[in-house]
Amino acid sequence: MGVLFSSAQSEFEIIKDKWMQEVEKIGMKGQFVGGRPVDQFEKNFAAYVGTKHAVGVGNGTDALFLSLKSLGVGPGDEVITVANTFIATVEAIHHTGATPVLVDCTADTYLMDVEQVKQKVTAKTKAIIPVHLYGQCMDIRELTQWARDRGIYIIEDTAQAIGADVEGMKAGSMGDLACFSFYPGKNLGALGDGGCIVTNNTELATQLKKLRNHGGQHLYDHQCPGFNSRLDVIHAIALNEKLHYMNEWTKHRQRCAELYIEQLKGSSAVSLPFYEQIERHVFHVFVIRVQMENRDALKKHLLKKGIITTTHYPKPIHLTGAFSYLPYEEGTFPIAEQCSQEMLSLPMHIALSEADITAVCEAIKEQLHEE
Ligand SMILES: Cc1ncc(COP(=O)(O)O)c(C=O)c1O
Known part of the structure; x- marks a missing residue:
């Protein structure tokens, strides 16, 4: 499953x-x-x-x-x-x-x-x-x-x-x-x-x-x-x-985020989302960062276990073909560029269960040799 x-x-x-x-x-x-x-x-x-x-x-x-x-x-x-x-x-x-x-974006909140x-x-x-x-x-x-x-x-x-x-x-x-x-x-x-x-x-x-x-x-x-x-x-x-369900669904997402954080906070290889108060964040996506060389391998490992993840976003705007006409070379926005190589968005939705979150976190730790 x-x-x-x-x-x-x-x-x-x-x-x-x-x-x-x-x-x-x-x-x-x-x-x-x-x-x-x-x-x-x-x-x-x-x-x-x-x-x-x-x-x-x-x-x-x-x-x-x-x-x-x-x-x-x-x-x-x-x-x-x-x-x-x-x-x-x-x-x-x-x-x-x-x-x-x-x-550019800031290094803590993105x-x-x-x-x-x-x-x-x-x-x-x-x-x-x-x-x-x-x-x-x-x-x-x-x-x-x-x-x-x-x-x-x-x-x-x-x-x-x-x-x-x-x-x-x-x-x-x-x-x-x-x-x-x-x-x-x-x-x-x-x-x-x-x-x-x-x-x-x-x-x-x-x-x-x-x-x-x-x-x-x-x-x-x-x-x-x-x-x-x-x-x-x-x-x-x-x-x-x-x-009618927005507040309930938002609370569920916030609870899921707290569970991810609880289970991953001990990991030295994973950077967790930064936020000041939980009300400020409705976790449309739950984005973690891992070192560039680990990210794609981790994504593949999770996929093998049937865990779907994605990247928001694989390229910052100035490095897309569509906006290559803007006067920004590679290196202009170093934080956004690094984020695009290190970020991974984990499952997040209203039907996500505590068991799902545990499965995701265990698979992450397994791949990063942190079990
Ligand atoms: C940050 C942001 N702005 C704008 C849009 C555009 O919305 P839509 O896909 O409804 O056109 C999206 C949708 O993905 C988005 O995430």
Whole structure:
């Protein structure tokens, strides 16, 4: 018996009956785009994050792209983000025509190095995108104020951090806009692609509602050139149902993380995730670091035992083919580069049991000769 990396199917099983009942009602009415379930989800999700507005969109990448567009970001502008992130953060900047400006991550949290951000700000900087990577919420309150004083917007990339918080402020409630992904493997996953933007700014929310729907909130009322990126109703129904379980599922992930830490803390070959308070981290993934020469062998050893792991991410942004046009050679962001060679993401999901965790940890120690 192996250990899965994630388990969207376990979540589906929990919501299946309710979801099917609601989908049947919608199907019988023939109302497949927009409507009550989407409005309800937006209301519930805004309340969950603690913002005034939530605007459902087609996926997390569109959430980032449309957020940048709503702020008027375009050619000639610069947007700062971090080299250790999923490629979507930077793709969204690229597709507005603005220039992505990257910084390294810090060696303990693997999150964006805020001091480097401040040094990279120029007169062209229009926005900063902090990424709450792996499920860990950055405390961006000071950065947000610093940026506001300079007329720079903060867009939080909250794709991986739903439910994480800093002193009661949820990830997504500290910047000007925040972007969530409901990709099925996320902590709050749809049954396909989905995303959402949250904000306290009513003007921006209105603009985003236009941008996602061909430039207007009403049929054939096109006030600006927009896009087609709406949250589908079948996903909104699933998300509304799953939202009831978010706190319980988050606690389970945090408990799993504590068990991993308990069982691996004696290992001199494994670096464990660093976090200040457990509330700040919702463990979208549980990332360990082992020395470069051990990582791939360890991954193979675990796979032989049926334990699925992965790497977030095998290459930092500046070393991907897609962004080789940016002026950053190998060696520019040493921490992100080292992370990409040493990190391993262990199984983490709502169906993970204590026995699974013990099996994973024993297999790790066996391979690293630490039994
Ligand atoms: C950090 C980060 N940003 C953005 C995205 C993009 O979200 P989506 O896959 O829904 O487009 C993801 C999804 O994996 C992500 O992890």
